[in-house]
Amino acid sequence: MTQANKITGAEIVIKALIDQGVDTVFGYPGGAILPIYDELFQQKKIKHILVRHEQAATHAAEGYARSTGKIGVVFVTSGPGATNSVTGLTDALMDSVPIVVISGQVPTFMIGNDAFQEADTVGITRPCTKHNWLVKDTNKLAEIIHKAFEVAGSGRPGPVLVDVPKDVQFASGRYTKKNEIKTDFIKKEPSIDVKMLDEAINRLELAERPIIYSGGGVINSGQSAVNLLRNLVAGTNFPVTSTLMGLGSYPASGKNWLGMLGMHGTYEANMSMHDCDFMLCIGARFDDRITGRIDAFSPNSYKVHIDIDPSSINKNITVEAPLIGDVSKILSMLTARWKERGSKVNKKKLSAWWKSINNWKGVQSLGYENSSSVIKPQYAVQRLEELTKSYNRFVSTEVGQHQMWAAQFMGFEEPNRWMTSGGLGTMGYGFPASIGIQIAHPTSLVINVAGEASWLMNMQELGTAVQYRLPVKQFILNNERLGMVRQWQELLHGERYSHSWSDALPDFVKLAEAYGIKGIRCEDPARLDDSIREMIDYPGPVIFDCLVEKHENCFPMIPSGKAHNEMILGEQTEENSISDDGAVLV
Amino acid sequence: MSLKLKKGVNNQSAYNLRDPNLDYEAAHTLSIIVDNESGVLARVIGLFSGRGYNIDSLTVAEVDPNGHRSRITIVTTGTPKVVNQIKAQLNRMVPVHEVTDLTLKGKAVQRELAIFKVVGNGNQRVESLRLADVFRAKVVDSTLKSFTFELTGNSEKIDAFAELMTPLGLKEIARTGIVALLRGDNSS
Numbered sequence: 088m089t090q091a092n093k094i095t096g097a098e099i100v101i102k103a104l105i106d107q108g109v110d111t112v113f114g115y116p117g118g119a120i121l122p123i124y125d126e127l128f129q130q131k132k133i134k135h136i137l138v139r140h141e142q143a144a145t146h147a148a149e150g151y152a153r154s155t156g157k158i159g160v161v162f163v164t165s166g167p168g169a170t171n172s173v174t175g176l177t178d179a180l181m182d183s184v185p186i187v188v189i190s191g192q193v194p195t196f197m198i199g200n201d202a203f204q205e206a207d208t209v210g211i212t213r214p215c216t217k218h219n220w221l222v223k224d225t226n227k228l229a230e231i232i233h234k235a236f237e238v239a240g241s242g243r244p245g246p247v248l249v250d251v252p253k254d255v256q257f258a259s260g261r262y263t264k265k266n267e268i269k270t271d272f273i274k275k276e277p278s279i280d281v282k283m284l285d286e287a288i289n290r291l292e293l294a295e296r297p298i299i300y301s302g303g304g305v306i307n308s309g310q311s312a313v314n315l316l317r318n319l320v321a322g323t324n325f326p327v328t329s330t331l332m333g334l335g336s337y338p339a340s341g342k343n344w345l346g347m348l349g350m351h352g353t354y355e356a357n358m359s360m361h362d363c364d365f366m367l368c369i370g371a372r373f374d375d376r377i378t379g380r381i382d383a384f385s386p387n388s389y390k391v392h393i394d395i396d397p398s399s400i401n402k403n404i405t406v407e408a409p410l411i412g413d414v415s416k417i418l419s420m421l422t423a424r425w426k427e428r429g430s431k432v433n434k435k436k437l438s439a440w441w442k443s444i445n446n447w448k449g450v451q452s453l454g455y456e457n458s459s460s461v462i463k464p465q466y467a468v469q470r471l472e473e474l475t476k477s478y479n480r481f482v483s484t485e486v487g488q489h490q491m492w493a494a495q496f497m498g499f500e501e502p503n504r505w506m507t508s509g510g511l512g513t514m515g516y517g518f519p520a521s522i523g524i525q526i527a528h529p530t531s532l533v534i535n536v537a538g539e540a541s542w543l544m545n546m547q548e549l550g551t552a553v554q555y556r557l558p559v560k561q562f563i564l565n566n567e568r569l570g571m572v573r574q575w576q577e578l579l580h581g582e583r584y585s586h587s588w589s590d591a592l593p594d595f596v597k598l599a600e601a602y603g604i605k606g607i608r609c610e611d612p613a614r615l616d617d618s619i620r621e622m623i624d625y626p627g628p629v630i631f632d633c634l635v636e637k638h639e640n641c642f643p644m645i646p647s648g649k650a651h652n653e654m655i656l657g658e659q660t661e662e663n664s665i666s667d668d669g670a671v672l673v
Numbered sequence: 674m675s676l677k678l679k680k681g682v683n684n685q686s687a688y689n690l691r692d693p694n695l696d697y698e699a700a701h702t703l704s705i706i707v708d709n710e711s712g713v714l715a716r717v718i719g720l721f722s723g724r725g726y727n728i729d730s731l732t733v734a735e736v737d738p739n740g741h742r743s744r745i746t747i748v749t750t751g752t753p754k755v756v757n758q759i760k761a762q763l764n765r766m767v768p769v770h771e772v773t774d775l776t777l778k779g780k781a782v783q784r785e786l787a788i789f790k791v792v793g794n795g796n797q798r799v800e801s802l803r804l805a806d807v808f809r810a811k812v813v814d815s816t817l818k819s820f821t822f823e824l825t826g827n828s829e830k831i832d833a834f835a836e837l838m839t840p841l842g843l844k845e846i847a848r849t850g851i852v853a854l855l856r857g858d859n860s861s
Contacts, residue, residue, distance in 0.1 A: 213716060214723050218767040221711070238767055272767055398761035401754060 093259035097122035103232040113144040117164025120191025122256035139547040143519035145175020150523030159186040166204030177215040181510025185244035194254035217245035225260030294365030295436035303332030304370015306502040308414035315418040328356035339498030351491040354452035361651035373403040383650030485517040485541030488570035493536040515544030595632035610634035647672035701776040708768040730850040783853040793842030
């Protein structure tokens with residue numbers, strides 16, 4: 088190969104990204120990644136969004152990825168740039184979000200010398216990525232980047248990191264095209280166990296008290312999986328519930344919808360999970376927020392578990408019928424065979440089952456006592472839902488009570504419309520995520536439902552929102568508390584509110600004005616609707632400071648260490664609800 | 674009707690069929706074929722430490738220089754559920770190509786190599802040499818008051834030899850940890 092056919096490592100990075108169809112990168116420059124930024128400067132195909140902190144770049148990339156189904160891309164520099172990306176990588180790993188982080192690194196000959204802004208990036212990010220690479224040879228750079236995209240997007244999606252030393256960016260090397268790389272590193276899906284599938288269908292046909300429990304895997308699998316799920320629900324008339332990550336895979340307005348399940352799920356969803364005799368788990372992983380006490384979890388059911396990740400099978404809950412593979416592939420096989428066999432269900436028993444479910448629904452577990460003098464947070468979210476649901480709308484959240492209220496009271500008709508940090512529970516996720524979403528959907532209404540404490544964790548991103556004229560709406564339920572922490576302290580720690588209040592809060596309206604955007608404050612329930620409309624109609628970013636009841640608890644709730652049928656529904660039932668055993672759980 | 678069988682009557686007895694989800698721990702020898710690339714051992718070990726699994730023994734070396742593949746042999750202890758998790762988690766890793774549970778797969782040859790330094794005089798010295806002969810240990814180094822023995826065998830044999838050498842002036846041991854392959858003509 089002649090010198091003429093070679094290009095620099097930095098050029099290779101940009102070329103490979105274009106080859107991968109990347110149009111947007113979130114990032115922050117620094118010494119060790121300057122050659123790549125120099126190349127970025129000299130091209131037009133990739134748009135770069137300058138964030139104000141690297142953590143925000145990763146969350147923005149997550150928001151971008153989850154709202155589009157594409158892979159999010161991040162540039163960070165070495166040392167602190169890379170370490171700041173760790174939270175976002177871990178978040179993406181827990182929630183199966185495909186992102187590719189490209190980090191600068193000190194030159195290869197300085198690695199290990201404690202050079203300026205050196206950190207062992209591949210060492211630090213090894214447990215929080217699906218895979219990571221340190222590139223030592225420019226000739227291998229293109230191949231590794233293409234591999235990185237393949238690993239991030241295939242199987243169960245997740246984050247990857249490519250660490251590129253500065254001398255590798257400067258040196259010249261050969262470019263390998265996307266379709267020229269070897270693909271032997273891709274994990275093969277195991278073949279589907281047809282006997283197991285048939286046994287599962289037998290049970291489905293005979294089920295007296297069935298439930299479908301769907302998760303984020305349905306959304307990750309794509310629109311065909313979503314359609315298959317909806318058709319299966321329609322065909323069987325089975326009730327369906329979903330995890331926090333799976334909201335939107337079945338429409339909230341659908342007649343078989345029971346609402347979210349789990350720790351703050353609805354009474355009907357959790358009781359159905361507990362009492363069912365047939366559970367079809369689709370793309371969910373029996374997380375501890377879902378199961379409650381493991382040994383009392385759905386004790387009498389035959390469990391079918393569809394998951395693309397073999398390590399999810401029997402990890403927390405032992406299932407009778409594991410079906411390993413992509414949700415849409417397995418669901419289409421299952422549906423086809425079930426139809427072949429005559430689309431049978433146990434209709435008579437099913438209508439009795441629906442009767443019990445409707446009785447549970449009658450409990451109205453999401454009920455709360457409204458007030459005319461103070462805005463109840465549930466009411467605020469309800470009004471937000473009512474006034475925005477007709478829009479082309481995307482919602483992100485931070486983490487805490489407001490997140491659960493949003494999950495309870497907002498309805499999602501379509502997948503990829505709801506972006507929240509589920510597995511890791513990252514406060515500070517929502518604002519940068521809303522930026523990523525708005526970048527991907529410039530004309531849509533993007534709302535971040537936030538708590539004031541979470542929101543402050545990445546408030547520096549106001550600069551990003553203003554710079555790129557992103558009309559993101561920051562709907563802050565301000566209770567001047569770390570609401571969920573306060574709730575646990577009330578229930579578990581003798582009402583000793585250790586450091587769970589937000590002191591020295593900024594004036595959010597003035598903060599907005601300082602950035603030249605709009606701030607709205609509302610503390611009167613009667614004015615709430617008008618204020619929300621004002622927020623929606625304003626053509627730029629808005630901070631909405633919604634002053635809400637300070638001591639509201641989020642119910643219903645399965646206390647730690649309790650089973651699904653031991654939910655507490657409200658203030659009056661909560662006394663002594665958590666045992667000493669439960670208190671040690673998170 | 675109750676089954677009146679004595680525990681362990683024979684290996685085929687239904688009494689010995691155990692529920693795979695019963696909570697009992699057993700040692701499993703896992704043989705893992707990985708890409709021999711930088712950091713691969715750290716990935717595997719990091720998985721064990723990060724998820725709280727045990728490592729009783731670990732060996733690693735390149736076994737296919739042309740294909741850049743290494744074999745890692747790990748002995749781990751856990752309930753069947755945990756061991757299944759370990760295998761699934763290992764299989765998920767990009768540089769991991771094959772995970773074989775030799776303990777489940779059938780009979781495996783398991784060997785360990787150890788080097789012992791024994792220092793002593795007179796009868797002690799003669800006795801150590803005599804015992805080494807019984808164990809078929811080789812003398813690989815010697816001074817006027819010491820022997821260095823090399824011994825290969827399963828772990829119990831190494832343990833037994835170490836125990837015998839202790840009163841005879843055992844100063845130091847180096848052990849490789851277990852390497853293992855499936856018996857018979859099948860590859861693992």
